[in-house]
Amino acid sequence: MDVLLDNLDLYGPFFLTTIKLFLISGAASLVFGTFLAMLRVSPVPVFRAVGTVYVTVVRNTPLTLVFVFFVFAYPYLQIKTFEYFTYAVIALTVYTSAFICEVVRSGINTVPVGQAEAARALGLSFNQVLGQVVLPQAVRSVVPPLVSTLIALLKNTTIAAGFSVAEAGAIRQYLSERGENQLIGLLWVALGFIILVAILSVLQRALEKRWSVAR
Template identity: 70%
Template sequence: MEVLLDNLDLYGPGFLTTIELFVLAAIGSLVLGTVLAMLRVSPVPVLRAAGTTYVTLFRNTPLTLIFFFFAFAFPLLKVVDISFFTAAVVALTLYTSAFVCEVVRSGINTVPVGQAEAGRAVGLTFGQILSNIVLPQATRSVVPPMVSTMIALIKNTTIASGFSVVEAGSIQYYLSERGYSVMIGLLWVALGFVILVIPMTLLQRSLEKRWSVAR
């Protein structure tokens, strides 16, 4: 407890930054990932190709490399100046959205084709069919893998510590400078991440139980 209580000035701001990174990147990746999934199931070949290219590129690129680009290479383009925190949010969003896209697309594929055909029969557009018929039904199927993706996202925020973002993953460096046990400090960090993950797991179980009854 001594390591934790003596360094609350590190753990508090560190985990607060982690939560901020997670919330912003989660919102961005859910929106972008859903749009990408719509592109991937679009009847327009060019849009499908664009979605597939994005997913293939970012899903197979190491997250550290994406961080490196936005933290160091992107500023050299002189397009716009961004902070390391903003660069971390952008990198996490672009990377995670590729996985969100595949989760949403897999959920769309679980909806019977007849549902979309019925929508077309009554004159609905592609966008209306997705938003009013397909996506609401697909949501039930994507909850478990989506929660797993979000859990992976919150753990991936620790990579930001290597790019001058003071978050939970960087606490170990400061503990070492202060002469405290890094091992014990990391155990508290691990416990903190467990506490952050538990609510998402409980939410997943709650939604699964509710929707299983609805079926």
């Protein structure tokens, strides 16, 4: 307990940064990932190709390389510079969106084709069919893999520590500078992530229970 209590000034702010990083990039990933899924099921071949290329390239690129590009290479483009935290959010969003896309697309494929055809027969446009008929059902059917992807995102936030972002993954380095027991310190970090993952798991079960009743 001494390691934790003597270094609350590290654990508190650093885990708060981790949570902020997770919430912002998670929300952005859900929006952008859903947009990519819409591209992948679009009737327009060009849109489908763009979505497919993006997902294929990003899913097969290590997250560390995505960070390297945005933190070190992107500034050389001289478009606009950001803080390291913002670069981390962008890198995590770009990477996680590809996985969210595939989860949402798999959910879209579970919705009976007849429902979309009936909606189109009523005169709804493609966007209306997708947004009002297909996506609400698709998201309900993919809650477990969706939450699993978000849990992976939460753990991936630790990579930001290697790119000058003061979050939970960087606690070990600061403990080392203070001469603290790093092993005990990392165990507390692990416990913190276990608690956060447990919260997400509880949220997953609650959503499954609520939406199963709604169906």
